[in-house]
Amino acid sequence: xxxxxxxxxxxxxxxxxxxxxxxxxxxxxxxxxxxxxxxxxxxxxxxxxxxxxxxxxxxxxxxxxxxxxxxxxxxxxxxxxxxxxxxxxxxxxxxxxxxxxxxxxxxxxxxxxxxxxxxxxxxxxxxxxxxxxxxxxxxxxxxxxxxxxxxxxxxxxxxxxxxxxxxxxxxxxxxxxxxxxxxxxxxxxxxxxxxxxxxxxxxxxxxxxxxxxxxxxxxxxxxxxxxxxxxxxxxxxxxxxxxxxxxxxxxxxxxxxxxxxxxxxxxxxxxxxxxxxxxx
Amino acid sequence: xxxxxxxxxxxxxxxxxxxxxxxxxxxxxxxxxxxxxxxxxxxxxxxxxxxxxxxxxxxxxxxxxxxxxxxxxxxxxxxxxxxxxxxxxxxxxxxxxxxxxxxxxxxxxxxxxxxxxxxxxxxxxxxxxxxxxxxxxxxxxxxxxxxxxxxxxxxxxxxxxxxxxxxxxxxxxxxxxxxxxxxxxxxxxxxxxxxxxxxxxxxxxxxxxxxxxxxxxxxxxxxxxxxxxxxxxxxxxxxxxxxxxxxxxxxxxxxxxxxxxxxxxxxxxxxxxxxxxxxxxxxxxxxxxxxxxxxxxxxxxxxxxxxxxxxxxxxxxxxxxxxxxxx
Numbered sequence: 001x002x003x004x005x006x007x008x009x010x011x012x013x014x015x016x017x018x019x020x021x022x023x024x025x026x027x028x029x030x031x032x033x034x035x036x037x038x039x040x041x042x043x044x045x046x047x048x049x050x051x052x053x054x055x056x057x058x059x060x061x062x063x064x065x066x067x068x069x070x071x072x073x074x075x076x077x078x079x080x081x082x083x084x085x086x087x088x089x090x091x092x093x094x095x096x097x098x099x100x101x102x103x104x105x106x107x108x109x110x111x112x113x114x115x116x117x118x119x120x121x122x123x124x125x126x127x128x129x130x131x132x133x134x135x136x137x138x139x140x141x142x143x144x145x146x147x148x149x150x151x152x153x154x155x156x157x158x159x160x161x162x163x164x165x166x167x168x169x170x171x172x173x174x175x176x177x178x179x180x181x182x183x184x185x186x187x188x189x190x191x192x193x194x195x196x197x198x199x200x201x202x203x204x205x206x207x208x209x210x211x212x213x214x215x216x217x218x219x220x221x222x223x224x225x226x227x228x229x230x231x232x233x234x235x236x237x238x239x240x241x242x243x244x245x246x247x248x249x250x251x252x253x254x255x256x257x258x259x260x261x262x263x264x265x266x267x268x269x270x271x272x273x274x275x276x277x278x279x280x
Numbered sequence: 281x282x283x284x285x286x287x288x289x290x291x292x293x294x295x296x297x298x299x300x301x302x303x304x305x306x307x308x309x310x311x312x313x314x315x316x317x318x319x320x321x322x323x324x325x326x327x328x329x330x331x332x333x334x335x336x337x338x339x340x341x342x343x344x345x346x347x348x349x350x351x352x353x354x355x356x357x358x359x360x361x362x363x364x365x366x367x368x369x370x371x372x373x374x375x376x377x378x379x380x381x382x383x384x385x386x387x388x389x390x391x392x393x394x395x396x397x398x399x400x401x402x403x404x405x406x407x408x409x410x411x412x413x414x415x416x417x418x419x420x421x422x423x424x425x426x427x428x429x430x431x432x433x434x435x436x437x438x439x440x441x442x443x444x445x446x447x448x449x450x451x452x453x454x455x456x457x458x459x460x461x462x463x464x465x466x467x468x469x470x471x472x473x474x475x476x477x478x479x480x481x482x483x484x485x486x487x488x489x490x491x492x493x494x495x496x497x498x499x500x501x502x503x504x505x506x507x508x509x510x511x512x513x514x515x516x517x518x519x520x521x522x523x524x525x526x527x528x529x530x531x532x533x534x535x536x537x538x539x540x541x542x543x544x545x546x547x548x549x550x551x552x553x554x555x556x557x558x559x560x561x562x563x564x565x566x567x568x569x570x571x572x573x574x575x576x577x578x579x580x581x582x583x584x585x586x587x588x589x590x591x592x593x594x595x596x597x598x599x600x601x602x603x604x605x606x607x
Contacts, residue, residue, distance in 0.1 A: 067476070069472065069475075069476075089472075089475045089476065090475045090476075090477075090478050090479055090480050090481065091478075093475070093476055093477060093478035094478040098476065098477070098478075099476055100476075101472070101473070101476070105470045105472060105473035105476070106473075107465070107466050107469035107470055107473060107474075108469060109465070109468075109469055110462075110465055110466065110469060114462055114465075117459070117462060118462055118463065118466050118474070118477060118479075119477050121477070121478045123459045124459075125458050125459030125460060126458075126459045126460050126462075126463055126479070127460065128455075128460055128487055128491075130460075131454070131455055131458035131459065131460030131461065132451070132454045132455065132458070134454075134457075134458065137458065137459060141459065177473075180477070181476075181477075183477075184477070184478060
């Protein structure tokens, strides 16, 4: 397969042909613990990139830093060529870099469709004075609702349209959060453990959705512990450990890297616990 | 004991201008707490700023009454900004502490003798509301409405007070059915989620604080016009907690909740007071004296508030699915 992602050889912090995010010297310290210490990192545009690593590797903290939900001790990063270090989280989102959360943040006391509508940006009806006059935002609201209904259908949540988000199952909330993030047509979507708590029957369709995003031109960056998912859909894998980027590469290459396997995935990551016992 | 008089007194609270004042404050609090999730325990301060703003506007700045009311509402906006800018970045529970403290600070500032030239100190201010009755279009006379007989001034005051209540309720309804209201409810649920969708949460919370404060400011204005004086001792924490009881009784995230809650609350308050006092007068409650009777109803209110929060947190009108205590 011709390499259309990386300039030169794949290595931690390597240059990409067309990066959407470029981060340098990003550090975040919690007390004596250096949670994130990334020298250089580039996320390829239009690809699905997986961010993996053991618990406490700093993946979510890096997400929080990049999206403005946390402040770094040092570091610079750009999104679509523009510096967004120190920009507040809502402005980052407005630029088209939307994230989801590891602990799903569905708005439980609102209906599914209202959750979706909230995802649309630059709504005229969200200004205080125009909110009072419904003729100013009725048309826009109808268009937003149409987009929302389309997405709900794609994510098989259309039957739940009028239900409160709090009544959905954990996996459905994950889907809702992802669908809501797509309402603003982001150029980069960052999913923090999209598979956690999603039942296996839904996993396959979720994977298809993520592939579909890529086909639609959206860049995807996701944190995941499910190695099957990583192998199945990602174009590029970044491995973090103890705050640092320790390996990068195409999934089949990174997964075969013995050091990565032993240290970060576990030597027996692919074996069933039952057979392991028998083997010994 | 005169049961008819007791009932009549109680029912007259339904349309008392003071009831309307509390309802306005509760409508403001429903914007703060019910829709946006801001734990404001200083609603008395917003009402007090409105009340003092108007009185000082008339007496010290020599403004016409209508302009003084405008000045009062401007003061409320400034107060909301001073309170909100440093604190709205904090978590909800910290806001609660700051608001309760700032309400006390404001009350003590008003009662201190240092500013008594302007604020009237602990005596408060009076004689600022005459102009209100010069606007009265109701012809002079006694108006007999079955249960009550009112003078033209009493009719006018109630007309204005409850028109303001109706107007405020309609305004809140308009706001909350809109995408703007949706952002507010989203913030109540999880502000980080709303932030991640590109909304300026801080600015929305500030808007909520200002708008809810303005309703309370109006409530304060109606309150002191009805009382025809401003006293610093009115704006104690009890005032705030009565507003909370009114709101929670009716339902926090509802349009009609504050109105029904306010009416019910003041009818019950008067009814219990009159009944207990009546029973005491005919010797059925030998262990209570008159001042104790006046106090015991507030004990009952406290008890009612606790029971309400435990057993029916959504209030009379609220939707249990929509409002739980998670702020």
